[in-house]
Amino acid sequence: MRRPPRETEESNRLIGRRALVVGAAQLGMIGVLGWRMRAMQVDEGEIYRNLAEENRINMRLIPPGRGLIFDRNGVPLAVNEQNYRIVITREEAGDVDDTLERLSRLIRLPEGAIERVKEEMYRRSAFVPVTVAERVPWEEVAKVTVNTPALPGITAEVGLSRHYPRGSDTAHVVGYVGPVSDYDLSKMTDPDPLLQIPRFQIGKTGVEAKYEEALRGSAGTKRIEVNAAGRVMREIDREEGKSGADIQLTIDSALQAYAEARLEGESASAVVIDLETGDLRAVASAPTFDPNLFVRGISSSDWRALNENKYRPLSAKTVQGAYPPGSTFKMVVAMAALESGLVGPEDTEYCPGYTEVGGTRFHCWRRGGHGNVNMHRSLQESCDVYYYEVSQKIGIDRIAEMARRLGIGVEHDVPMSAVSAGVAPDRAWKRDRYDEAWRIGDTVNASIGQGYVLATPLQLAVMTARLATGRDVRPRLVHSIGGEIQPSGAGEPMGLNENFLRRVRAAMFDVSNAARGTGFGARITAEGMQMSGKSGTSQVRRITAEERARGVTSNADLPWERRDHALWVNFAPAENPRYAVAVVVEHGGGGSSVAAPIARDVTLQALYGGPPPLEAYPSNLRDQIAEQQKRIENRVARHAGGSDRA
Known part of the structure; x- marks a missing residue:
């Protein structure tokens, strides 16, 4: 059936309009795509070239x-x-x-x-x-x-x-x-x-x-x-x-090797400080370990042997070991007492062998007592009762303040692991730590370096260095980094009374060099090299009244873990100090009999820059020392030879 001409004409116009719309839309899409392709190729081309390069280049x-x-x-x-x-x-x-x-x-x-x-x-x-x-x-x-x-x-x-x-x-x-x-x-x-x-x-x-x-x-x-x-x-x-x-x-490897060899067989530590610069010349802990084992990947058997050793070879005892300082702390109490103005250097206390405080008897190490004792004699013969009495007069806060001034209870800035701050306790410390009031018995215990007082061998060496110089000597372990010299640790004057310091130093000299001094047996006899020191023996167990009545058990008869710690500090030469030394022997027994000889030998090695002449030792010890020197030299030589390819 034929459509009328008018209807056909209308249909053609409609199709033309639709074709125009579709064509326009297609041209628009082509234009947008073209614009985007231009942007990607021209404007953003560098970005996409870099992305492609990163897919290929790493x-x-x-x-x-x-x-x-x-x-x-x-x-x-x-x-x-x-x-x-x-x-x-x-x-x-x-x-x-x-x-x-x-x-x-x-x-x-x-x-x-x-x-x-x-x-x-x-x-x-x-x-x-x-x-x-x-x-x-x-x-x-x-x-x-x-x-x-x-x-x-x-x-x-x-x-x-x-x-x-x-x-x-x-x-x-x-x-x-x-x-x-x-x-x-x-x-x-x-x-x-x-x-x-x-x-x-x-x-x-x-x-x-x-x-x-x-x-x-x-x-x-x-x-x-x-x-x-x-x-x-x-x-x-x-x-x-x-x-x-x-x-x-700042370490002297030769002195360090000697100190390690001298400590061999003990659970012990030794620190040597150069008094002019604060340089740590030796920082030795025994027993020690071979660090090359850890670089290669330590075996389970080696790790177990180190970890289960009761002498704790992995512990840097010089900075991590905090011990009751015993009588080495008496110089702190003496300086606190003298500086307070409440006690004079010639004031005396009577020592009958004990002191009664609050119904508790605190004993002196000498059972029969020392009689009338002034500050000098109290240090020379290490009378405990003198410090029991003096500490009650001046109080714990003055003692703690002096301890911190001399370097105890302070975390010294040395680049070693787990450096301990020790403890210089006072009233506030006990209240914060235990929520308890300070007691007079706590002061009496602290006066002889027992109770809550704890110090590391490094702190004891710093204390001795400051007493020897009157300066705020600070330990320095790093001399230079990348050729840049690090600040000296010589320190500034501390403002302590020089007369009081001389009194304490003179007493320390007699500890080592007077016949009644507790360290006389470990003295240095070389002219101009004598040391000034102080022994310490700190208890790790409580001695009961019953044990005292029947006689205190000797360290030799006790298990190792229950024996006293042995301590010694000194500076030398006494007249012109160059080095301060601290030695702690864990559960070693007596400070003057065990720690002092080690400290003397290390001190002489530092002073002479190598093995000292036998004339530096008391004549009755020279044959023994000659054998000891030979043994240590052989040990150091073997160790040095084997460590190159350990």
Whole structure:
């Protein structure tokens, strides 16, 4: 049926309008696409070119060389040495179990290495190499290289590893490094990207830990080409990083080695301070340990042996061990009493062998007492009753204030691990710590360095240095960082009465050099080298009235853990002091009989810069000392020879 012409004309007009609309829409879409293509190619072209490049080129970090650590004379204490290691790449290894089994038959692998490697491999991408063994001898590297076709995914690499040439001598001071752990990362708010590198090592203890950032340096970078799977194809370029700063310590490694040897067989510590600069010349704790064990990955048997040793070889006793200072604290009380103006140097107290306070009897070490005693004699013969009486006159707050001025109850700023502040107790301290009032018996106990009073060997050495000089001597362990000299620890005058200081020093001189002095048996006889000192014996158990009635049990008859601590402090030479020394022997017994001879020997070694002449010792000891010197020299020589490749 034919449509009317008018209807046909209307239909054509409608179709034309629709075609125009559709065409316009198509042109609009083409225009938008064209504009966007232009923007992407011209305006944003650089951005997309960079994104494409990043898909092909990766940046990798290059670990820097760790800074070295030296003693005061330039002797290396921590170095980096070439280290051959064997690594495995999972994506190239095929059957990992079979490959590792073949490798274990070819070379000796560390205990538990295969299990550790498997665990680490499956925590990382398949193309990331995992270390199987470090410090591999060249002969074994050669074996691996020759057998490469039979060991898919196994390669030998060379890098740098930490080594401690002095071995155990400086372990507590220098510390050691170890792989970064999850715990290490959890303590950091913004970890260095370097720490994400597998088995990257950081300082764990001692100077290595305290100066980690300075020693670590900054990473270099390299650009590498990778394929779609992320496998490295080639290195394009690199920019080397900046090695860590070298650190020079104040320690004299020869004196340190001697001190460690002299302490051998004891659970003990010794500190030597240079009075002119505050430099720590020796900071020795015994027994000690080989830090190289931790760098390589310590075995469970070695760790158990260290951790279960009752002498605590992992503890830096010089700064971590806080002990009742015993009679070495009497100089603090004497200075507090004299400075208070309530007690004069010639005032006396009567010692019948004990004092009654609040119904409790406090005994002097000499059962029959000392009679009338002034300050000088109280130090020379170490009368306890004098300090019981004087302390009640001046009060604990004055004693605590003087203790802190002399360095006890203060956390000294030395870069070692877990430095203790000790305790210089006063009324406020006990109220805050125990919510209890201070008692007069607490003051009496504190007056002879017992009760709540605690001091580290470092603090006792600082106390002695300040008494010897009258200056605020501060211990310094680091001489320079990256060649920049660190501030001296010489200190400013403390403002203590010089006459009172001379009185205390004179009494300390007679402790060592007068026939009735408690340290006379350990004196130095060389002219101009005599020392001024003070012994201390601190109890670790309570002696009951019944035990006193039947006779106090001697230390030799007690288990080691219940024996008294032995302490000694001194400075020398007495007339022109150069060094202050503190020695603590845990459960050693008497301070004058055990700690004093060690301190004398270490002091002489420091004064002479090596073995002293036998004339420096009392004539009745010279044969014994000659044997001792020979034994120590042999021990130091053997240790030095073996520590290079410990």
